[in-house]
Amino acid sequence: MIEVLPVNARPMHAGINYERYLTEIDNIKAETDEWKAMFEKTCKENNWMPEYSTEERSSVDQDEDLRQRIFMSKQDVLEAQASNPNAHFSIMTPFSALTKEEFASKVLNSQWHWTIPATFPSVAPTPVVPAPAPVIPAPAPVTPAPTPAPTPAPTPAPTPAPTPAPTPAPIPVTAKPRTAAPRTYAPVTPAPVVEPLVKKSSTPVRTEKAILKTANSVDWSASKCMSPVQSQGQCGSCWAFASVAAVESLQCIKNGQSGINKYSEQQLVGCDTKNMGCGGGAPVYAYEYIQKNGLCSESALPYTSSNGGAVSCSASCSKSQTGITGYERINEGDEAGLVEALKSQPVVVAVASGNAAWKQYTGGIMSTCETTQVDHAVLVVGYDDNTFKVRNSWGENWGEAGYVRMARSSSGMGTCGMLTDMSRPKM
Secondary structure (H helix, E strand, O other): OOOOOOOOOOOOOOOOOHHHHHHOHHHHHHHHHHHHHHHHHHHHHOOOOOOOOOOOOOHHHHHHHHHHHHHHHHHHHHHHHHHOOOEEEOOOOOOOOOOHHHHHHHHHOOOHHHHOHHHHHHOOOOOOOOOOHHHOOOOOOOOOOOOOOOOOOOOOOOOOOOOOOOOOOOOOOOOOOOOOOOOOOOOOOOOOOOOOOOOOOOOOEEEOOEEEOOOOOEEHHHOOOOOOOOEOOOOOOHHHHHHHHHHHHHHHHHHOOOOOOOEOHHHHHHHOOOOOHHHOOOHHHHHHHHHHHOEOEOOOOOOOOOOOOOOOOOOOOOOEOOOOOEEEEEOOOOHHHHHHHHOOOOEEEEEOOOOHHHHHEEEEEEOOOOOOOOOEEEEEEEEOOOEEEEEOOEOOOOOEOOEEEEEOOOOOOOHHHOOOOEEEEEO
């Protein structure tokens, strides 16, 4: 007797290893049910599910299609894990019902052509904070190397202590940008409330709301000056989320606030005509818009673009001036410049995320991506000796509660191209 397979038991995707799929079908069914219990509701809300036409596919076919998609995402997990031994990947992410191609088009929406640096020279950076570099009393505040002995202890002439305590590396978290950066930064509020901490204490030092774990570690996400992780949905509005979060944090840090003023991403998506709404955008244009127009609060104009549809400008709400006076771009490939800037505030960068690593990431340290074209804007919120900590806009169910740790690399454009395009608002 010949066994007849059900009508839905057929390969539905090009490239699927269907024979292997059939051998794993029982496990795949259980894993698909587990995935649906965890992510189906969130994915439907964010339009991260496959689009089915009821005329084309029955519910039975749709169930079979989803199982095959989960199976293909298991192959993506293996691919990403092989390249990133210090990271963790799983099908238990919000994007496992999408193929890699759908993931790139649904979530990223071709933002790359608005974020690649080649488009920026036409944008005249607003050098609003011209010459405050002289405010810097110490020439090279960040690296312990300079250790200028004459400066720390001019008062005690008799030189009672040959090794004055203040010299060994005054951990100045709010130090001015070094390398290519002393150019436009002026610390309006010096606020490094770190009295000369002379020893490298193992106790974390809190300075201007940043958590300084060691002389080489900062994490703004552990401060009160960071908004909760949000989700952009299917809309290609990463540029708006990253830019608004950078402005919120900077305002909170500079003004010494006990929390952020939460502003509207929706206003940028609908009203910033230099950018393309859900079709992508450049953070530098967003800074210009915010500087000129101010921002409504999130409560007055909440985010409504998760479905990625056309957006109209509805900014009748009362706008507040954020205090930003322009922006600064960090030189391409300048990891030291990024580190220096992070001592003062979070920084917006572009990354290459249309790949299996970002699609299936659940934790650990990401060190490489299979793609190199930057296509997604995110906010770098901290660093340590080995990693950068990055805040994404895909919700808290992705990665490490919405964050990803990326390996530091001073060569080339960094992990996943993160040193390609870097900018920060100025105040």
